[in-house]
Amino acid sequence: MAVGSSSSVEWQLTMVTGKALGGSTKINGLIYHRSVPGEYNAWQDAGRKNWSWQHVEPFFKKSEDSLSHGTSPSRGIEGPWQNQSVKEHFASVRTNVKIATEFGVPLLTEANDPGAPVVACTPLDATIDRENHRCSTDAAFLPRSLVSRRRNLNICTGTICTSLDIKDGNPLEVNGVFIEVESDVTQRYHVTATREVILCAGAVATPQILLFSGIGPERPLKEIGVKVFKDLPGVGARFQDHISVPIMFKALLDNSIEVLMGKPLTAVGQFLKYILNGKGILGQQVQQADVVLRSALLDDNTQLYSMEPGELDASKPSNIPDIEVMFLSVNATDQQFDGIAKSFGGFTYLCTVLRPQSYGSVQLTSSDPRQQPLWDIGTLTNEADRVPLQKAMKLALMLASNV
Known part of the structure; x- marks a missing residue:
């Protein structure tokens, strides 16, 4: 898909989407995250009736089957969309979680707890089912058993x-x-x-x-x-997407996903481990844990301001986190790295702006529906996105300096 930019720097990218039943849940990073209640309360405050957290939470519970947090009153266990928190984390992920908590970020055991503080370090839930397979939306909501008995459904x-x-x-x-x-x-x-x-x-x-x-x-x-x-000038306008910037470091080969490429015997062992019991590297998501917070809570020296209890209340729209740093035990994008023999591994801090203010657009280039549109993602065209991104990157560098 052709992509332009309305910013001062022009570039083109190839954007990948899931062209299948289930859409991009066939190829995404498996993360199951509802966002904080304040996001939905902000929608209600903006005039979107019946979109507060109180209104939408029952539908989250109805749609999911939480395999790891089924006893939580805020989680569902009777819905079709299965998810779980994978416990087998790489040592590099565990190390960064420890550093983040020592820095002052509260450690959570459940990423989707609506009552948890908005500043948090937490393992991430993944859309992985009981058989340790990817649970895409078509597998959850359009299973073969349902499709076969619905006479009025044609796909x-x-x-x-x-x-x-x-x-x-x-x-x-x-x-x-x-x-x-x-x-x-x-x-x-x-x-x-x-x-x-x-x-x-x-x-x-x-x-x-x-x-x-x-x-x-x-x-x-x-x-x-x-x-x-x-x-209707608004159709195709005000397109938004999150920007993520990877910061990558070398890591021990045995402590990263690259071990599957660098050690063939290990790859065979991990394959058998997954086939036999669904465990091991192949049974995990790539993004295993993260840190989320409001960038305004970080000073110029990447230190957390002291926080009042009200600033941690997840139900308040004023407290919605605007940055995230995800931990990935793999080298994310470096093409030069990809060409090197895998004698060492990689670790990535994926720094993300959660509430972008920049806008792009989707425009037609032809009247032929088979021609891809021009997708201008408008990255960082609003200066309001630059400070949060810089703070997320500085936070990642601070964590890395303490590894």
Whole structure:
């Protein structure tokens, strides 16, 4: 997917998404995290009725089966989406957790405890099921047993939605959707809606389909030959994503995922261990623990200010964490590292801005639905994102200096 930047520095990246049932839960880092209650309370305060933590928590509990925290009153055990906290952490992760707690960050045992303080170091829950397999959303909510008995459910794989079928009028009316077989442009179909059409194709494809349907900013749509039904400049605008910057260090080979590439016999042993009991390196997620906090609580010397109890209350929108440092026992992105014989391993601090203020956009480059859109992620175009990112990186360097 082509990516531009509206910042002063231009670059292009290839963005990877999950093109399968279950979407990106097929390929993501497995992290199961609800965010803090203050996020949802902020939505309610902004006018989004029934989106407070009090309203959404029952649905989190209903949807999950927490294998590690089932006795917690805030967690569910009867839902389809299984998750657990993997206990086998690399020694480098355990070391950094110890350093973070000595620094003054409270250590939690449950990342999704709504009553926990907003400044925390915690092992991360992962969407791994009882058999120690990835529990993607299709496995959880669209299992074969359900699909086989639902007579009114049809799943069309290998197709793309080219546009909505819109009947002009006031108001506009959506009568169905147009789809095509992705590998054969001549096989086109119309799906008629008897009740409603729910468009939920993700942060990029949802505005993309709306734009192809003629709902979006009038001028650029006309320029590429798309008939405009509704001039809505907001479609495709104000796109946001989290920015993460990796800081990487060498590590002992046996203390990182690279051991699977550097020691073939170890790789075979780990494979057998996973096949036999679902344990070992292959049964873990990559991001095993993290530190989250509000960057305003760090001074210029990367020291924590003394905190009043009210500043740790997770229900308050004013306390929402804005930075995260994740611990990964692997070298994250260094291509030069990838070409070196694996005589040593890697460790990464993944420094993330949790509440970005920068905006980008999703724009069409052609009237052909098979052409990828121009996805401008707008990274760091708002200076308000730069200070939190700098503080997250300084925090990571401080942790590394004490290893």
